[in-house]
Amino acid sequence: MRPDERIRRATIHDVARAAGVSAATVSKVLRGVTTVRSDNADRVHRAVVDLDYRIDPVASGLRGEQRRIIGAVVPDLESPFFGKLVTELESLAEGAGYHMILASSRESEERETDLVARMNDWRVAGCILVPVRSERGSGATRLNDLGMKAVLVDRVSADERFDTVAADNFSAAASVADLLIGEGHRHILLHGATQISKAVRTRLDGFEERARALDPTVTLDHLLSDEPLQTQRDAVRVYLEERQGDHRPTAVFSLSQHSTLLVLSEIRRLGLRIPEDISLVGFDDADWMQTTWPSITAVAQPVEAIAACTMRALLARVEGESTGFPVQNLEPCSLLIRQSAGQSNEEPPHQSQRSSGSP
Amino acid sequence: MRPDERIRRATIHDVARAAGVSAATVSKVLRGVTTVRSDNADRVHRAVVDLDYRIDPVASGLRGEQRRIIGAVVPDLESPFFGKLVTELESLAEGAGYHMILASSRESEERETDLVARMNDWRVAGCILVPVRSERGSGATRLNDLGMKAVLVDRVSADERFDTVAADNFSAAASVADLLIGEGHRHILLHGATQISKAVRTRLDGFEERARALDPTVTLDHLLSDEPLQTQRDAVRVYLEERQGDHRPTAVFSLSQHSTLLVLSEIRRLGLRIPEDISLVGFDDADWMQTTWPSITAVAQPVEAIAACTMRALLARVEGESTGFPVQNLEPCSLLIRQSAGQSNEEPPHQSQRSSGSP
DNA sequence: CTTGCAGGATAAACCGATTTATCCTTCGAT
């Protein structure tokens, strides 16, 4: 605003002059190298305060091979899951003395690859990638080609190049199968919307394997698609409309949060009662699921654990402690039983929302 | 992985050598300076491709006063609103040839101030700040003290130091008043949870002013608090329980998304019917509001417009085109009328969820 | 035939840190 606001930032040399030492000494003091006489260190600290000196992270990283930056690429920033994940990651990275650069691939694999290259331009010490599709995508390939240190997260299974971290989708889905089969359901719809990612496939497999193990005669229908929202919506409606009475599944397992929302809205549009006419279990929990009526039984993912594990793995690689084969980390999920399936352990159904008169 | 993977990155000098020109010339070509003979430019371009050369953004920005980076600080990354906002902003920044550095203040004003200082360390060309509280917070002050170029977004009103961009909370809230008063409600609860930010206050004012203008006798109760979630929850319950029959408000206007969820869950816990016993309008729309039953009437914020306006304003300042007084930008919201209040224009209520028998 | 100037190219300085190679003390051991 003011014309004379060309604020002259203090440099390390200004500090050196003020403290009566060399720039090299200042640098040492600031990075905690111990071979400095304590009286010199004190003078430096005083000068830093006097001049309001702050290290320029850009210049600081220029010389070394890698910079104290961690890159993170996620498929989107609009879902609470990734939002929470990156918030945690940012916090952990800072705690370890790293800056974090964040970018959204917006569910585009092309953009993902580009962003990985861009992270390499920044000479990040390491990179966290949540692939759009799976560990076999071009983002991970690029990561490998560029010789970057990285951890693959969430939409992945084991990989021979990088450590991976994910929710234990397989077991969690299996426990959903336990629940539904245990409740007597023998015809179940599995629904997956949006990206048919590795995670979604794993959930599918986990459910199917357990369900068939428990009862080989169970009928499992699939409705998976990458199509636009409206197309998927229509597909669900047609599916449900075509199957009346005994031909209709008695339960739905939706494999993602988007999917849960979509299925729920179609069930309602058709006037089916939950859970009397049809039960619903969703993978991935959200605040609203506990508040909507009936509340939705869902699998909650261990976001904090995933974040913590990811950062631990990455730092171990970056700081060179860990050099062995890549490891696959699976974090256990928890199944939150509510009203839409299973015996709810929350308060009893709200009478008035349900029926204003009496039968 | 491989021992010899010390990937020798090509520098601008390598390119210069390969093209048989000087580094200065390469730099010119790459930044589109026109005083270069076209045959030289061609050779440079070819060398760039051959060597897979990429500009190091860090070294590149070192000399100049400001770097091609835009900083953004938001209160959280877990809410879809900010998620969408930063996604848009990132996209726009890239389009203009800037990198974007993103950070979450996690609703802490102290952290916000710290992050602003950190953005300054990076010598960002400009900074976008969504303050935790308002334009009077310490983040904005720090921004000003450091002489940074910035735009304040969302939880702000007019400011004499920076351009501001926000949803037109005042008018939108007024239109909610139009709706509720028009529907005959004369006793309304205004509920605000989480951060009582500038935005929330403005919504409150907008509603009250219009409501009282339409009917001076209207009764408006307030329940605003920064308290922990459970305390707020109890407050709502006690409030509703204490007021039976005629003493109970016939409508609630919740001033934020969190607030809507909280109020909704308490209304349900008490077994009140929506909208028969009590109407509900929320500020800030979410996917689930259109799917839950009954669907929730809500004010939708113009995220894209806000993002576009923000980036336009910031770039104008950064690129020195705009030097006048700070301007306040207000983007209009839209009111989505659903089942929880007003005459829904969506499909009729679902019979079966409502009542399984007949009266 | 000189002078002047414009168009282009470039060597060298610069940005602000880190790191290296060197140098100076001081102190203990021989």
Added chain:
DNA sequence: ATCGAAGGATAAATCGGTTTATCCTGCAAG
């Protein structure tokens, strides 16, 4: 008294670009 080693400090090189000041080469004007 001499030498070596250790402890500290620093000048200078370095990182990879951008910018500046200089320089060269023609060509048109005087």
